[in-house]
C-alpha cells in the first residue's frame with residue numbers, strides 16, 4: 001500500500017504510522033486544483049530545505065520510499081510564454097487562446113518545452129524513485145479546441161504527452177517510468193496512440209466520490225476499468241483511490257476539517273476487486289488526516305490500510 005499526503009503533513013506521526021501499517025511508499029502530493037502549479041513550487045521549495053530533507057531521510061531510513069505525485073502542466077509550460085507564443089496555449093470553446101490550464105496538445109514546440117522542463121523538475125525530487133507522476137492540470141474541460149487538437153480524444157492527447165515525457169526523460173534516466181493517470185476525461189481508452197516504453201497506468205476513480213451515492217463497479221464501467229488494465233498492461237498498473245482522502249469532505253465543508261470514518265468493509269472489498277483485475281499496486285490519498293486532524297478528533301481508524 002502507498003499513501004499520498006500533502007507535503008506539510010509529513011511529520012513524525014505519519015512516519016511512525018507508515019511503519020506500523022506496512023506502507024511501502026509515502027508520496028507527497030501538493031494541493032490540487034487550478035493553483036496546483038503554485039503548490040508544486042511550494043513543495044519544491046520545501047524539499048530544498050535541510051530540515052525537510054532530514055524528514056525524508058528518516059522515512060527512507062525506516063524502510064519506506066518517498067514519492068511525488070502532482071499536477072504540473074501550467075508549471076511545465078510557464079504561462080508567461082503566452083505573450084510571445086499564444087499558439088502554445090489551449091483554445092477554449094469560443095476559439096480564444098487561454099492560459100487557463102493545460103496547453104495546445106498538438107503544438108510540438110510546447111510539448112518539447114514541457115518535456116525539457118520535466119527533466120529539470122525531476123532532478124529536484126529529493127530521493128525519488130525512477131517513477132514519475134507528472135499529471136496534466138486539475139480540472140475537467142481543459143481540452144484544446146483548435147482544429148488539430150479536435151481530431152483526437154483527450155485520452156489520446158494525454159497519452160501522447162506521457163509518451164513524449166517518457167522518451168525525453170529516458171534519455172537521461174533510461175529506467176524511468178511515467179504514469180498515465182486515468183482521471184477525468186482521460187479515463188477513456190486512447191484510440192490512436194499506444195503506450196511507449198516506460199508508460200504505465202494509474203487509475204484514479206474520482207467519480208466514485210462525487211456521485212450522489214458511491215457507485216459500484218458494474219456494467220460498462222467495470223468493462224472500461226478492465227480494458228484500461230489490458231491496454232496499459234498489468235505489470236505496473238496502479239490504482240490511486242480516495243479511501244482515506246479527507247480533503248474531499250474538507251472541501252465540501254467549506255475548507256473545514258471534519259471527522260472522518262473510513263468504510264473498512266468497502267475498502268477491503270475494493271482490494272480484492274482491484275487485485276482481481278490485475279492491479280499490482282494499491283495507493284490511496286490520505287490527505288487532511290494530519291496532526292491538526294488528530295488534535296481535533298483524535299487518531300482516525302487507519303486499520304484497513306494494512307493489507308492482508
Ligand SMILES: [Zn+2]
Nearest residue numbers: 104144146149
Ligand atoms: Zn490545440
